[in-house]
Amino acid sequence: MNMQGQEVKREAVETAEIKPNKNRKVEFAVDGNCDMCKKRIEKAAFSVKGVKSADWHMDHKDIHLIIDETKCSVLDVQKAIARAGHDTEGVKATDEEYAKIHGCCQYRTQESH
Template identity: 40%
Template sequence: MKTFKLLLAAIVLLATTSAAHAQSDKSQRTIGIKTQNIKVLGTCDMDKRRIENSAYKIDGIKSAVWDLNTQTLTIKYSVFKKDAPDNAQKTIASLGNDTEKYKADDTAYMNLPECCHYRKS
Protein backbone atom coordinates (compact mmCIF):
# COMPACT_ATOMS: atom_id res chain seq x y z
CA MET A 1 0.00 0.00 0.00
CA LYS A 2 2.88 2.38 0.81
CA THR A 3 4.45 1.71 -2.60
CA PHE A 4 1.14 2.46 -4.30
CA LYS A 5 0.87 5.84 -2.50
CA LEU A 6 4.45 6.77 -3.45
CA LEU A 7 3.80 5.83 -7.08
CA LEU A 8 0.56 7.83 -7.11
CA ALA A 9 2.31 10.86 -5.58
CA ALA A 10 5.08 10.65 -8.20
CA ILE A 11 2.53 10.54 -11.03
CA VAL A 12 0.65 13.56 -9.65
CA LEU A 13 3.92 15.48 -9.24
CA LEU A 14 4.99 14.67 -12.79
CA ALA A 15 1.61 15.70 -14.24
CA THR A 16 1.65 18.99 -12.30
CA THR A 17 5.18 19.83 -13.40
CA SER A 18 4.41 19.06 -17.05
CA ALA A 19 1.28 21.23 -17.03
CA ALA A 20 3.11 24.15 -15.44
CA HIS A 21 5.92 23.91 -18.00
CA ALA A 22 3.46 23.79 -20.90
CA GLN A 23 1.99 27.14 -19.80
CA SER A 24 5.31 28.98 -19.65
CA ASP A 25 5.68 32.49 -21.07
CA LYS A 26 5.44 32.40 -24.88
CA SER A 27 7.95 35.23 -25.27
CA GLN A 28 10.66 32.92 -23.88
CA ARG A 29 10.16 30.30 -26.58
CA THR A 30 12.72 30.24 -29.36
CA ILE A 31 11.55 27.38 -31.59
CA GLY A 32 9.89 28.87 -34.66
CA ILE A 33 11.07 32.39 -33.79
CA LYS A 34 13.45 34.49 -35.88
CA THR A 35 15.25 37.66 -34.85
CA GLN A 36 15.90 40.55 -37.21
CA ASN A 37 17.51 43.97 -36.77
CA ILE A 38 16.05 46.88 -38.74
CA LYS A 39 17.45 50.39 -39.01
CA VAL A 40 14.77 52.91 -37.95
CA LEU A 41 15.46 56.64 -37.58
CA GLY A 42 14.25 58.56 -34.56
CA THR A 43 15.43 60.98 -31.85
CA CYS A 44 13.58 60.51 -28.57
CA ASP A 45 11.57 58.34 -26.21
CA MET A 46 8.36 59.28 -28.00
CA ASP A 47 9.84 57.73 -31.15
CA LYS A 48 10.79 54.65 -29.14
CA ARG A 49 7.25 54.19 -27.86
CA ARG A 50 5.71 54.77 -31.31
CA ILE A 51 8.15 52.45 -33.11
CA GLU A 52 7.90 49.59 -30.61
CA ASN A 53 4.11 49.78 -30.25
CA SER A 54 3.45 49.89 -33.98
CA ALA A 55 5.81 46.98 -34.66
CA TYR A 56 4.42 44.89 -31.80
CA LYS A 57 0.88 45.21 -33.20
CA ILE A 58 1.88 43.46 -36.44
CA ASP A 59 0.60 39.89 -36.66
CA GLY A 60 3.44 37.45 -35.98
CA ILE A 61 5.74 39.81 -34.09
CA LYS A 62 6.46 38.53 -30.59
CA SER A 63 8.70 41.38 -29.37
CA ALA A 64 10.01 44.72 -30.60
CA VAL A 65 12.77 46.76 -28.95
CA TRP A 66 14.20 49.95 -30.45
CA ASP A 67 17.57 51.29 -29.33
CA LEU A 68 17.91 55.07 -29.56
CA ASN A 69 21.72 55.04 -29.65
CA THR A 70 22.09 52.54 -32.49
CA GLN A 71 18.80 53.49 -34.23
CA THR A 72 18.09 49.75 -34.48
CA LEU A 73 14.79 47.95 -33.99
CA THR A 74 15.22 44.33 -32.93
CA ILE A 75 12.16 42.22 -33.61
CA LYS A 76 11.39 38.60 -32.87
CA TYR A 77 8.75 37.09 -35.09
CA SER A 78 7.16 33.78 -36.03
CA VAL A 79 8.79 31.92 -38.92
CA PHE A 80 5.25 31.32 -40.20
CA LYS A 81 4.77 35.08 -40.68
CA LYS A 82 7.61 35.81 -43.09
CA ASP A 83 6.14 39.16 -44.12
CA ALA A 84 6.02 40.49 -40.54
CA PRO A 85 9.32 42.44 -40.72
CA ASP A 86 8.30 44.11 -43.99
CA ASN A 87 4.83 44.90 -42.63
CA ALA A 88 6.42 46.42 -39.53
CA GLN A 89 8.64 48.67 -41.67
CA LYS A 90 5.67 49.80 -43.76
CA THR A 91 3.65 50.61 -40.64
CA ILE A 92 6.49 52.49 -38.97
CA ALA A 93 7.13 54.51 -42.13
CA SER A 94 3.44 55.32 -42.45
CA LEU A 95 3.61 56.86 -38.95
CA GLY A 96 6.55 59.12 -39.85
CA ASN A 97 9.81 57.28 -39.09
CA ASP A 98 12.14 56.25 -41.92
CA THR A 99 13.24 52.60 -41.99
CA GLU A 100 16.03 50.96 -43.94
CA LYS A 101 13.52 49.89 -46.61
CA TYR A 102 10.83 52.60 -46.58
CA LYS A 103 10.98 56.39 -46.33
CA ALA A 104 8.21 58.06 -44.37
CA ASP A 105 5.82 60.28 -46.28
CA ASP A 106 6.64 63.98 -45.75
CA THR A 107 3.15 64.65 -44.40
CA ALA A 108 3.42 61.85 -41.84
CA TYR A 109 6.88 63.08 -40.85
CA MET A 110 5.68 66.66 -40.38
CA ASN A 111 2.81 65.41 -38.20
CA LEU A 112 5.32 64.02 -35.70
CA PRO A 113 5.90 66.10 -32.55
CA GLU A 114 8.70 68.66 -32.99
CA CYS A 115 11.08 66.71 -30.73
CA CYS A 116 10.76 63.69 -33.03
CA HIS A 117 12.02 65.45 -36.18
CA TYR A 118 15.30 63.82 -37.16
CA ARG A 119 15.77 64.97 -40.73
CA LYS A 120 18.21 67.77 -41.38
CA SER A 121 16.61 70.40 -43.63
Protein backbone atom coordinates (compact mmCIF):
# COMPACT_ATOMS: atom_id res chain seq x y z
CA MET A 1 0.00 0.00 0.00
CA ASN A 2 1.41 3.40 -0.93
CA MET A 3 1.70 6.35 1.48
CA GLN A 4 -1.48 8.00 0.16
CA GLY A 5 -3.44 4.76 0.70
CA GLN A 6 -2.16 4.48 4.29
CA GLU A 7 -3.18 8.09 4.97
CA VAL A 8 -6.73 7.48 3.68
CA LYS A 9 -7.00 4.29 5.76
CA ARG A 10 -5.82 6.10 8.94
CA GLU A 11 -8.33 8.92 8.36
CA ALA A 12 -11.14 6.37 7.94
CA VAL A 13 -10.21 4.71 11.25
CA GLU A 14 -10.05 8.07 13.06
CA THR A 15 -13.44 9.09 11.64
CA ALA A 16 -15.00 5.77 12.69
CA GLU A 17 -13.79 6.32 16.26
CA ILE A 18 -15.41 9.77 16.44
CA LYS A 19 -18.70 8.94 14.71
CA PRO A 20 -21.52 8.21 17.19
CA ASN A 21 -22.59 4.59 17.28
CA LYS A 22 -26.32 3.94 16.85
CA ASN A 23 -26.01 0.56 18.60
CA ARG A 24 -23.34 1.08 21.26
CA LYS A 25 -23.14 -1.64 23.88
CA VAL A 26 -22.45 -0.23 27.33
CA GLU A 27 -22.35 -1.58 30.84
CA PHE A 28 -21.76 0.09 34.17
CA ALA A 29 -22.35 -0.54 37.87
CA VAL A 30 -25.74 0.30 39.40
CA ASP A 31 -26.58 -0.36 43.07
CA GLY A 32 -29.78 -2.20 43.95
CA ASN A 33 -31.10 -5.27 45.75
CA CYS A 34 -34.16 -6.91 44.28
CA ASP A 35 -36.67 -7.36 41.45
CA MET A 36 -38.37 -4.07 42.37
CA CYS A 37 -34.99 -2.37 41.92
CA LYS A 38 -34.55 -4.12 38.55
CA LYS A 39 -37.89 -2.79 37.31
CA ARG A 40 -37.18 0.75 38.58
CA ILE A 41 -33.63 0.84 37.15
CA GLU A 42 -34.67 -0.49 33.74
CA LYS A 43 -37.70 1.82 33.59
CA ALA A 44 -35.44 4.80 34.34
CA ALA A 45 -33.00 3.74 31.63
CA PHE A 46 -35.79 3.31 29.07
CA SER A 47 -37.10 6.79 29.93
CA VAL A 48 -34.06 8.20 28.11
CA LYS A 49 -34.64 8.68 24.38
CA GLY A 50 -32.11 6.56 22.53
CA VAL A 51 -31.98 3.60 24.93
CA LYS A 52 -32.76 0.52 22.86
CA SER A 53 -32.09 -2.21 25.43
CA ALA A 54 -31.64 -2.19 29.21
CA ASP A 55 -31.02 -5.24 31.41
CA TRP A 56 -29.95 -4.86 35.05
CA HIS A 57 -28.19 -7.89 36.52
CA MET A 58 -28.93 -8.33 40.22
CA ASP A 59 -26.07 -10.81 40.73
CA HIS A 60 -23.39 -8.46 39.35
CA LYS A 61 -25.13 -5.15 40.16
CA ASP A 62 -24.56 -3.80 36.66
CA ILE A 63 -26.71 -2.74 33.73
CA HIS A 64 -26.17 -3.76 30.13
CA LEU A 65 -27.44 -1.25 27.59
CA ILE A 66 -27.65 -0.70 23.88
CA ILE A 67 -27.88 3.02 23.18
CA ASP A 68 -28.06 5.25 20.14
CA GLU A 69 -25.29 7.77 20.77
CA THR A 70 -26.87 10.18 18.30
CA LYS A 71 -29.79 10.55 20.76
CA CYS A 72 -28.27 10.07 24.24
CA SER A 73 -25.08 9.51 26.19
CA VAL A 74 -24.08 7.12 28.96
CA LEU A 75 -24.17 10.09 31.34
CA ASP A 76 -27.80 10.82 30.36
CA VAL A 77 -28.76 7.27 31.36
CA GLN A 78 -26.74 7.40 34.59
CA LYS A 79 -28.47 10.65 35.58
CA ALA A 80 -31.93 9.16 34.91
CA ILE A 81 -31.14 6.08 37.02
CA ALA A 82 -29.78 8.27 39.84
CA ARG A 83 -32.99 10.36 39.74
CA ALA A 84 -34.85 7.08 40.33
CA GLY A 85 -32.84 6.60 43.56
CA HIS A 86 -30.04 4.28 42.46
CA ASP A 87 -26.32 5.06 42.55
CA THR A 88 -24.41 4.40 39.33
CA GLU A 89 -20.69 4.31 38.83
CA GLY A 90 -20.89 7.79 37.28
CA VAL A 91 -23.71 9.55 39.15
CA LYS A 92 -24.84 9.11 42.76
CA ALA A 93 -28.50 9.53 43.72
CA THR A 94 -29.22 12.40 46.09
CA ASP A 95 -30.21 11.47 49.64
CA GLU A 96 -33.74 12.73 48.87
CA GLU A 97 -34.05 10.53 45.77
CA TYR A 98 -32.62 7.55 47.64
CA ALA A 99 -35.03 8.04 50.57
CA LYS A 100 -38.02 7.69 48.19
CA ILE A 101 -37.26 4.07 47.24
CA HIS A 102 -38.85 1.20 49.17
CA GLY A 103 -37.12 0.08 52.37
CA CYS A 104 -36.10 -3.33 50.99
CA CYS A 105 -34.53 -1.57 48.01
CA GLN A 106 -32.29 0.65 50.12
CA TYR A 107 -28.81 -0.69 49.48
CA ARG A 108 -26.66 1.86 51.30
CA THR A 109 -25.24 0.72 54.62
CA GLN A 110 -24.69 2.97 57.60
CA GLU A 111 -20.91 2.79 57.02
CA SER A 112 -21.21 4.20 53.47
CA HIS A 113 -22.89 7.45 54.54
